[in-house]
Amino acid sequence: TSAVPLAKRDIKEDLLKRATDLEKAGQDFSKKLRDEGKKVEADVVDKEVEAVKRIAKELEAAKEEREVERLEVELLVIEDRLNDIIKRGDQTRPPRPTSTVAPRVRRDIKDDLLKRAQELEKAGQDASKKLKDEGRTREAEELDREVAIVQRIAKELEAAKEERQVERLEVELLEVENRLNDLIKRDDRTRPPQPTTGAPRPTTGAPRPSTTGAPNDVKDDLLKRAQELEKEGQAESKKLRDEGKKVEADLLDKEIEGVQRIAKELEAAKDEKQIERLEAELKIIEDRLAETIKRDERTRPPRPTSTVAPRVRRDIKDDLLKRAQELEKAGQDASKKLKDEGRTREAEELDREVATVQRIAKELEAAKDERQVERLEVELLGVENRLNDLIKRDDRTRPPQPTTGAPRPTTGAPRPTTGAPGALLNDLKEDLLKRAQDLEKEGQAESKKLKDEGKTREAEELNREVEAVQRIAKELEAAKDEREVERLEVELLVIENRLADIIKRDDRTRPPQPTTGAPRPTTQAACARSCEQFSLHSCAVNSLAATVAPVDPVKDQLIKRGETLEARIKATVAKLTAEKREHLAGELLAEEARVIALINELKTTSPGPEALRLLEAEIGRVEDRVDIEERLIDKETEAQDTLLKNAQTLKGYVTQEIAILQNVTGPQKEQALRAAERLRREESRLEQIAKELVDAQTPRRIAEYEVELRVIEVNIEEALRDLHFIPTPSPAPTPKPTPAPTPKPTPAPTKPPTKPPTWFSKLAKVDSSESASDIDSKNIHSLAAPTEVPPAPTTGAPGTTRAADPVRDLLIKRGEELEARIKATVKKLTDEKREHLAGELLAEEQRIEPLINELKTTSPGPEALKLLEAEITRIEDRVEIEERLIEKETETQETLLKNAKILKEYVTEEIAILQNVTGEHRHQAEQAARALRRDELRLEQLSAELVDAQTPRRIAEYEVELRTIEVRIYEVLRQLDFHPPTPTPSPVTTVPPTTTSTGTGTYMPHPPTKA
Structure with missing residues (x-):
């Protein structure tokens, strides 16, 4: 009876030792970072070290096994994060300056x-x-x-x-x-295949016949497929219209029109290349049609057929109540037996599960909604698995009784009475050691291949995983407890998945080999192969429980969830490919590979309850990441479309203004033509932006275009505001014959305004014979011509002094002001510890310095001055764009940080309210409080990470995740079917006047007003 507590003590000691090692490694790395002047990274490492210290303290005080398991998972997560930080720090650390080797190495790299x-x-x-x-x-x-x-x-x-x-x-x-x-x-x-003697190019479909009538046969097959697709789509569209789903029916009709167009082009096609293109288009439309029909079937409600459904639900409830009674009886019997043997701790665990079964039975009797019954069924299934696990563990530690009677009835499969647990544990250890050796060999081979290709960073990543496998193998050899072996098995599974991800990522980035042989096996095949290897040791695990593996509904449900998620990802990727936006599908493809590996794992093995729990959590994390990625893609697409529309609208407006200015006559004609020329430059840039926006692939690029569009709009307004008259188009003929009263005409100004432009005071002394209006009507650059600017008297040797040029002096002053502005902004960013945002500004500063030097040391002509002014103007525009981008990123970051803090305060208050609930709803309130506490911890972590976020995409991901957490919080609170005690009013939330504490009704929380 003392074996189980001893095993728990061993696990606690191992975890405390791991925590001490982690703390020491983190402190050493933080000290190294501070010596290198990387204070921000060192602060991040210190936070992780503090978390490790907290876990170590909680481990020392932990007395329950579940608490130890929770702390073990938390320590594993922090360990992964610390390893990632150390790895990232090693990659970004420059080589040590040893004599003159470093510059030569850099030259070699260049x-x-x-x-x-x-x-x-x-x-x-x-x-x-x-x-x-x-x-x-x-x-x-x-x-x-x-x-x-x-x-x-x-x-x-x-x-x-x-x-x-x-x-x-x-x-x-x-x-x-x-x-x-x-x-x-x-x-x-x-490209169609060339008539060569080599091997034919592999295609995705069946091999085409090589006869002369091949194109006609392919055309006939494709036309037949198109007709079938058209019929199927029309039938589904009619069905949708009968159900009142007009939007979905219109979408289907558009797809059908695409099929009809392809069929017409197929009939007229004579070139094999054109047929291949139409075949690919038809395949895309076929996939989209299948996805639309499948989505419609998922959202279509079941047809009401007489009164069979309520009776079926009653039957389900009766079956569940019967199962709950059997479970309650089995648990009470096992608990009584344990108490008779003096094992009170295990008996208390069983009593807790029995109490949960009794609570589920009460809720089942009162349940009236089918969804509630389904939720309770899943909950009962989890309790059943835990009870079976406890009873099995009890049977393993109890010596066999010499009885001839019938075995104790359990809800699982019958237990073999002849097995020896020690022998089975040894078999499991041997299988795991063999699997670790295979993984080590595969990782070392792949690492060698990467080093040969010059990919040292990926090779180092693989070597770290191989070292982790070697460590697990050593711990397996020394392991004597079954629980420790199971923990190492889960760790090995995690490392195996990470290795498969690294190898797959390498396959995607590796250029195609110039060979005509068979393709290299993909990582999907490798995953399947590893799953087959994993199934060897799973037999030993299952033999500890039963000779024949029972049907596990939890596993089937997880497989179904994984397949649904895989289909959803494939549909999104197909949609992006059809819209020629496959550059956005990289993250989704990586998640698809993870889901496939998890599904194969579930299908080919029989994991225990703990492994099932871990796999379920991993599938949930993948679902969340896919949800975030899809929202990010939608957000980027929407921003891109809006900007494109705005650019086209602004271009139309500029074209209209140019046409009006070109029709101006009289003394203002020259000024109007100059303004039209200025607007024409903006028009050409708008046209260029509209083209570039179609191919913009990053959120930062789209944000740059957004700011540039705003700058262009301001430039257009300034160009029209600088005019000293109001250009009006010739009035259109009115349809009414009766003349309208003529308003008093506004005379156009014949002389410049009283306050001349900013540059007029400096240029008025060029030629005193010219009038102010003449100077105002001339281009600035024309004043730089030698014929119009009298040379200043020179003294000394020729070339020692230059003629005074006011245009050049003005440009020098503009450049120096711009340089000072950039330096001030960079200094401000450095003081705020945001120097990572100053890269573009420093590049612009390097561009402006040679321009100022050239203006100071040379005497450029009028054309050169025009070019230099245009370049300085472009740099000014880019600096303005960059400054606005920096302001926008800072504002978004601060807003998100504020919202995260407000939401955390709201969650803390709700948790405090739920913890005060007593009576029959106490268990439900505790469950909701636990769920909210997880979100509270994530919000706290999110606030800390937001401070160090450095890219627009990362900030956008945090924004989507914050919204997801908010929705999840409201879902948790909405599912409560009782009123909590009357809460104390807080400054963040406002309790609606309809909320009372009578104990009935539905608890609907009021959202935080500040957020």
């Missing part, structure tokens, strides 16, 4: 990157030329854009002097390389 850039440029230009020869201009333009980016990166690499700048350009070059490879791959997929 040379390698420049060489890669040249190779990429050549490959892109060759592929673009080939596409242009085939008449595919659109794909060629895409490739040309990527080649231009490569050329820009190569120029910046040549001028780069800092190592961080080289690293940033390396990452950018890698992204461009991946995009170029994708474009070239897509080009190879859509």
Whole structure:
């Protein structure tokens, strides 16, 4: 009887030892970061170390097994986070300066990157030329854009002097390389096969016959498929219209029109390339139609068929009540037996589960809603699994009784009476050790391959996972307790999934090999292979419980959830691919791989209750991440469409104003033409923005376009405000014959305003014979011509002094003011510890310095002055855009931080209210309080992480997650079917006047007014 407490003490001692090691490693790394001047990263590490200390204190005081398990999971999460921080710190740490080796290494890195850039440029230009020869201009333009980016990166690499700048350009070059490879791959997929003697290109469908009538056969098959799709879609559309679902029916009709268009083009198609394109389009529409019909079937309510449904629900309730009574009896019998043996602790655990069964039985009798019955059924199923687990554990630790009677009735499968637990545990350990050796070999092979390809960062990541596998193998060899073996089994499963993710990510970023042989096996096959290996040791685990594995409804439900999630991800990816926005689907593809691995794990193994709980939590996390990613994609798309519409509207307005200004005559004509020329520049930039917005792929790029659009709008307003007259278009003929009373005409001003422009006071002394109106009507640059500016008297040797040029002096002053403005902004950001936002401003400062030096040391002509002024204006616009972006990011971050704190206060108050609930609703209130406490902890963590968020995408992710937490909180509170005690009014929440504490009705919390 003393074996179980001893095992618990061993687990606690192991965890305390791990916590001490973690604390020491974190403190060492924090000290190293502070020595390097990285205070922000060191503060993050210190927070994690404090969390480890707190867990160690709670572990020392923990007395219940569940509390120890919870702290173990929390310690594992913090350990992963600390490892990630240390790994990230090692990657960003520059090499130590040892004599003159570092500069030479950096030069080697720059040379390698420049060489890669040249190779990429050549490959892109060759592929673009080939596409242009085939008449595919659109794909060629895409490739040309990527080649231009490569050329820009190569120029910046040549001028780069800092190592961080080289690293940033390396990452950018890698992204461009991946995009170029994708474009070239897509080009190879859509290009018809060349008449070569090599192996044929593999296709996704069945192999086509090689006879001369092949295209006609394919056309006939496709036309037949199109007709079937059209009929199916029309039938479903009619059904939807009968149900009153007009929006869904209109969507289906659009898809049917697409099928009809493809069928017409197929009949007229004669080229095999065109047939392949139409086949791909038809496949996309077919997938979309199937997804629409499937979604409609999910949302369609069941048909009301007489009174069978209520009777079925009554039968379900009766069955559940019967099962609850059997469980209650089995639990009470087992508890009584344990008390007779003096094992009060295990008996108390069983009594708690029996009390839960009794509570579920009471709620079942009072339940009237089918959803409530389903929820209680799932809850009863979980209690049943826990009871079975406790009874099994009791049977394992009890010596076999020499009885001839019937075995004790349990709800699970019958237990074998001849097995020896020690032998089974040894078999399980051997299987796990074998699996760890296979994983170690696979990881080492993949790491060697990555090092050969020059991917040292990924290879180091794999080596760390291999070291973790080796550590688990050592602990397995020394493990003597079954619970410790199960914990190591779960750890090994987590590492196996991480290894599969790393290998898959490597396969995605690896360029295609120039071979015609069979393709390399994908990570899905590798996952399936690892799942087959995992099924070997699962037999030993299951044999501890029963000879024949019973049907597990919890596992079936998890498999169903995983398959539904997989189908949802595939539909979203297909939709993005059809809309040519597959660059947004990267995160979703990674989550799809995780879901497939989890489904294979559930299908091919028989996990115990703890492993099932972990797998369920992992599926829930994947669902949350998919939900966040889909919301982010919708948000980006909506912002992009709105900006595109605004740009087109503004362009139409500018075109109209230009037409009005071109019709101006009289003394204001020259001024109107200058304004029209200024507006024409803005019009061309608007047209360019509208084109670039279609291909914008990052939230930061879209935000830059948004700010630039606002700057252009301000420039247009200023250009029209600078006019000294009101341009009016010629009036249109009115349809009414009766003349309207003519208003008093406003005379156009014939002389400039009393206050001249800002530059007039400096240029009025150029030629005293000119009038103010003449100077006002001239272009600034024309004043710089030698014929109009009299040279200043020179003294000394020729070339020692220059002629006074007011335009040049004005440009020098503008440049110096801009430089001082940039330096002030950078200093402000540095003081606020946000220097990561100052990268673009520092780049603009480096661009403005050579312009000022050139203006000071040379005497440029009028054309050169025009170019220099235009460049300074562009830099001013970019600086203004960057400053507005910085303000916008800061404002969003502060708003989110404020909302997170308000929501946390609200949750804390609700938890305090729920903890005061007594009586029959106490258990339900405790469950709700536990759920809210998890969200409270996440909100606290979110507030800490928001302070260090450095990218717009990360801030947007936090915004979506905050909204998800808020919805989850309201869902938890909405499910309560009682009124809590009358709460004390708080400054954050307002209790509605209809809420009372009578103990009946539904508890509907009022949202926080500040949020």
